[in-house]
Every structure is written in structure tokens, then in C-alpha cells.
Amino acid sequence: MSIVVTGATGHLGRHVVEQLLEKVPADRITAVVRTPEKAADFADRGVRVAVADYNAPETFQGLFSAGDKVLLISGNEFDKGRVGQHEGVLDAAKAAGVALFAYTSAPGSLKAALADDHRGTEEAILASGVPYVLLRNGWYNENYTEQLTPVLEHGAVVQAAGEGRVASAARADYAAAAVAVLTGEGHENKTYELSGDTAWGFAEYAAELSEQTGQEIAYNPVTVEALTGILTGVGLPEPVAAMLAGVDASIEKGELAVTTGDLSRLTGRPTTPIAESVAVALKG
Numbered sequence: 001m002s003i004v005v006t007g008a009t010g011h012l013g014r015h016v017v018e019q020l021l022e023k024v025p026a027d028r029i030t031a032v033v034r035t036p037e038k039a040a041d042f043a044d045r046g047v048r049v050a051v052a053d054y055n056a057p058e059t060f061q062g063l064f065s066a067g068d069k070v071l072l073i074s075g076n077e078f079d080k081g082r083v084g085q086h087e088g089v090l091d092a093a094k095a096a097g098v099a100l101f102a103y104t105s106a107p108g109s110l111k112a113a114l115a116d117d118h119r120g121t122e123e124a125i126l127a128s129g130v131p132y133v134l135l136r137n138g139w140y141n142e143n144y145t146e147q148l149t150p151v152l153e154h155g156a157v158v159q160a161a162g163e164g165r166v167a168s169a170a171r172a173d174y175a176a177a178a179v180a181v182l183t184g185e186g187h188e189n190k191t192y193e194l195s196g197d198t199a200w201g202f203a204e205y206a207a208e209l210s211e212q213t214g215q216e217i218a219y220n221p222v223t224v225e226a227l228t229g230i231l232t233g234v235g236l237p238e239p240v241a242a243m244l245a246g247v248d249a250s251i252e253k254g255e256l257a258v259t260t261g262d263l264s265r266l267t268g269r270p271t272t273p274i275a276e277s278v279a280v281a282l283k284g
């Protein structure tokens with residue numbers, strides 16, 4: 001019986017494995033990765049490393065054991081059919097008879113196209129009959145704080161979200177919620193709407209950046225079309241740029257401002273304020 005984490009060498013996955021190591025013996029953790037060299041540090045610490053690729057469902061066959069608790073971290077290959085990728089993992093987990101199948105989904109309130117793969121995956125999970133947990137993760141603070149270079153260069157936060165607000169939290173917070181579910185009891189067939197404790201707007205965010213950098217930084221709201229153009233201009237493929245800019249339209253409508261308290265209840269502590277993630281990012 002193991003706690004199995006896919007996407008373990010990603011940003012969120014690394015936080016999950018690190019936090020699991022604080023709670024359970026290393027040999028009870030399996031990190032599923034597609035590039036084992038990236039997981040050498042985990043292997044050195046006694047974590048079992050398994051190699052599998054969402055694009056090759058057969059690589060997941062035989063990877064799980066009866067009674068395992070699995071965290072499927074959603075993939076990031078938008079053009080590869082993520083629902084099908086995730087179904088490959090789910091089928092193998094079902095065949096093995098896992099005790100729990102947790103999935104990092106998107107907020108139920110989010111109607112942007114980006115959420116479609118998550119809704120499709122949720123439907124497959126529910127139809128499978130496997131004991132599940134839906135971790136409907138809200139936005140990461142780091143979506144913004146890890147993109148500070150152009151902001152500082154131009155003295156402007158450029159978003160297409162109008163006066164919309166975002167209840168974001170740090171990746172480490174969402175990881176802590178996943179760890180609470182994977183190491184705790186009584187989470188079967190629950191759906192958690194995870195978000196930061198408070199929602200903030202981009203004008204406030206720009207003011208926080210100004211305060212912490214000593215540089216005048218303004219919020220420059222633009223249209224979704226203009227933001228799509230900016231993102232394609234820096235090299236993103238048009239469909240991805242449109243999908244990301246579409247999230248801003250959702251933010252303007254309040255779809256990512258919902259605060260349920262589920263995240264801090266699961267972790268037992270307040271979520272990380274955006275100001276704290278800004279400070280971490282500025283320290284570099």
C-alpha cells in the first residue's frame with residue numbers, strides 16, 4: 001500500500017512529496033514521473049520512483065496496488081487531450097482496486113474553457129465508481145508572482161480582468177490540502193472547493209508590488225482580445241493565449257473570487273496571502 005503521486009516532479013507535485021515526507025515514511029510514497037533523472041533527489045531519500053507517461057496508458061498498467069491512495073495531478077499538455085490522458089491513469093487505478101483516487105481539478109464556479117478538461121475528467125471519475133476526492137484547486141498566487149519580470153520592466157500589471165477579484169493561495173497550501181486528504185480519513189467521495197481565504201483585485205496587487213519594490217507599478221486593464229495579442233506576441237500559441245485570456249474574463253465575472261474556507265479547514269491554517277508570495281518572489 002502506497003501513497004502515489006503523479007506529476008511528482010512538477011511545481012505542485014514537488015510540494016506534495018516534500019510535505020508527505022514530513023508525515024509518512026519515504027518507502028510508503030511513490031512518485032510517478034516521466035523523467036526519472038528529475039526525481040533523483042526523491043529516490044536518494046528513499047521515495048519509490050515509478051516511470052509513466054500520460055500519453056502511454058499502458059505505462060500505468062500494473063503501477064498501482066490494491067489499497068493505494070492516488071493523487072492524479074492534472075497534466076499541462078492542452079493539445080494532447082487531457083481527459084483521455086487522465087482516463088488512462090484512472091482505468092489503471094480502478095483495475096488495481098485503489099482505496100482513494102484524488103484529482104486536482106478546477107473550481108466549480110469557473111466556466112472558462114480551461115475548466116472543460118477538468119469537468120470531463122471529473123465525469124469519468126464519478127462514472128468509474130472508484131472512491132474519489134475532487135480537489136477543486138483555485139488559482140495559485142504563483143501564477144502572478146512568478147511572472148514579475150515584464151511587470152517590473154514595464155511598471156504595469158496588464159490583465160483583462162477589469163475590477164474582478166481572485167481568491168488565490170500558494171501552491172504549498174493546495175499541496176497541504178492534498179496531503180491532508182491522502183494521509184487522513186473520511187474524505188471518500190467528497191468535493192472540496194479550495195481557494196485562498198480572501199480575494200484581491202489587480203489594482204490592489206499593483207499597489208502591493210509598488211509598496212514592496214519602491215517602484216511605481218500601475219494596473220493597466222485591457223480587453224481579452226488585447227491580452228490574447230500580448231500573449232501570442234511573447235510566443236504562446238494562439239489557442240493557449242486565448243484560453244489564458246479567457247480566464248481573465250471569468251475573473252471579471254467573479255468566477256475565481258469564491259471563498260469557501262475549505263482550504264484552510266483542510267490544512268488547519270490560514271492560506272498564504274498574495275503579499276507573502278510577492279515577497280518570496282522578489283527575494284528570488
Ligand SMILES: NC(=O)c1ccc[n+]([C@@H]2O[C@H](COP(=O)([O-])OP(=O)(O)OC[C@H]3O[C@@H](n4cnc5c(N)ncnc54)[C@H](OP(=O)(O)O)[C@@H]3O)[C@@H](O)[C@H]2O)c1
Nearest residue numbers: 007009010011012013034053054055074075076138139140
Ligand atoms: N490552479 C492553478 O492556478 C493552476 C495553474 C497552472 C496549472 N494548473 C494545473 O495544475 C497542474 C499542476 O500544477 P503545477 O504548477 O505543478 O504544473 P507543472 O509544474 O507544469 O506540472 C505539471 C506536471 O505534469 C507532468 N506531466 C505533464 N505531461 C505529462 C505526461 N504526458 N506524462 C506524465 N506526466 C506529465 C509534468 O511532468 P514533468 O515534471 O516531467 O514536466 C509535471 O510534473 C498543472 O499541470 C495544471 O493542470 C493549475
